[in-house]
Amino acid sequence: MSPDQKNEAGFTFTIDGVEVTARAGQTILEAADEAGIYIPRLCDHEGLRHQGSCRVCTVKAGGRSVAACTQPAEAGQTVENETAHLTKMRRDLVEMLFHEGNHLCPICEASGNCELQAMAYRLDMTDATRFPYLEPCRAVDATHPDIALDTNRCISCGRCIRASQDVDGKGVFGYVGRGIHRRVAVNGDNLADTDAEVTDHAISSEVCPVGCIIRKRVGFATPIGERKFDKGLIGHEIEEKRK
């Protein structure tokens, strides 16, 4: 099929030389997912609107760096995903997320289910971060009877903000601050001061990619070996579609 040829299913473009079929309106990342090609991402999450802020999904499309989660796929486009340059850039971004927060995997209940940790493994971040640790010192907000927040582990992906607003119809979370000081906070004095409930989508373990939003008293209930990423690298479910 020639690049500009369109059929009922849509059009085609290539990712790392592999022909991918897409429908009009799909992003590069959505089309890649359907085709069984994994593009790393952290702020993007199925069912939530795209934000394009973490830049871990950056690909080269027609030679330009774009966020695959927000960039529409185009017919005939040539997309680079798994190149040494892009992998290094993604690893640098993930490393910076580690140095911005207190990500103490050995004692974190999200360990094994954490997308940040899993991404570091996928991107082969095997050395300690080269950047100085910022070591934030934010008090754990455990005021809610069923939910706790340890924002020292927040990576500002904003998934909880979009889930709360768009899915739960609430506004429990929001961004505060500017620049380096920008971070996720609750809309209230503390979590108990909001209408957050443990059944909210924003509170579910799949929305927060790290160990920031914690459902109380369930930590470590899943044994090692049965956690999400004990079974394979992050993205393996998508890649298995091609096998």
Next chain:
Amino acid sequence: MTEPRMIEISPVTRVEGHGKVTIHLDADNQVDEARLHIVEFRGFERFIRGRLMWEVPVIVQRLCGICPVSHHIAAAKAMDMIAGVDRLTPTAEKMRRLMHYGQVMQSHVLHFFHLAAPDLLFGFGAPAEKRNIFEVIREKPELGKRAVLMRKYGQEIIEATAGKKIHGTGAIPGGINANLSIEKRDHFLSTIDEMITWAQDALKLARDYTLEHEDLVAGFGSFPSNYLSIVREDDGALDLYHGNLRALNSSGDEIFDQIPYTRYHELIVEDVRSWSYMKFPFITELGPDAGWYRVGPLARMNTASFIDTPLANAAHRDLRAFSDGKPNHSTLANHWARMIEVLHCVEKIRELLNDPDLQGTDLVTRGDRREEGIGVIEAPRGNLIHHYRVDENDQVTYCNLIVSTTHNNEGMNRAVKDVAVKHLSGQEQITEGMLNHVEVAIRAYDPCLSCATHALGQMPLQVELFGADGSMLDSKTQSS
């Protein structure tokens, strides 16, 4: 006549953690003072504050890489109490016990073969380059192989129950997060008889060493003391996982017995001294001078009425007979006691592996929340106390840990001085081999200095400035 001098053994080797010994010799080469200093600093009691209660068993086990299971289980027991759970399901308790027996087994094997055996096999004064596990493996390959494989067996038990060989997550407030699969059970059962045989052989080795070196053992860091451990409720049997507190004096008479460990703070006080990060606990009613006590394998042999597994029980009776049923005070007899406990653990592991409760699916119990929790176990090195308070938001507000090495602080210091006086006093030339004698005495307690320096707060600090003629010119003290 020579000038007064100080000898420093730093670091003390083949122990866990960092410590040093200072020995002060007077002008006649007589030992004036000898101390074990703990020079590292951890701070767990302070930085655990503010963390969430279910994180505690996972965080505090990072105190140690040798016996993290001990801290994991002691903290989990304290969190059971806070979660309002007084009795676990049979599956949960037996899984935790299996984890603990695997832990004590591997830790004791590590200590005996890897850390102590070079001294026992080659002599305390043997060349330093010979005193290591590699030489043990080279000269006694079968013994070395067993050391590695027995430790592996214990480590694999831990992995099967906690999820990882080191720093697992198995014990959670109110229970456990997994049972034992039939496949894993059968894997362990396939070599358990071999482990029993090897444990009996290791026990014979330790026993024979003690008896063949009776004079050395009797005079090496041996002195009367009080002893403390938990023992099983009602019958006073050895129980490494749960029980009530029992303390005996040097004659074997009861100081207190069958006291619930939740009352430990009425029975024990922790003293602080300026020259060590490690505290000095003592039995309250006896005071600091007479109330210090020892814990650990030999202490448990002294306090336990009997052992509820047949082979270890026979060995226990055998050991007790050598001190006419009275407490055995020989520091070096700890090795013998340690190997009796290895045999006990292996017997217990076999008993548990044959128990279908390990395949049960009722893993966690819930209860009414409490604000305070205390968990006490017998860790490989001795009694271990974890005490926490948690607020209504599930955050820790208070933590007190008394670890085995801290309990043994006074005992270790006395052993250091005893050995230093006997082996260094009056010597013109102090050799490395002589100094190793001091380390042998410390090693017999299998101290974990990393575990013992967990406290954080204002420590009393004293700085003294001496002139060339030895007179003190200035002194500054920062009190606690």
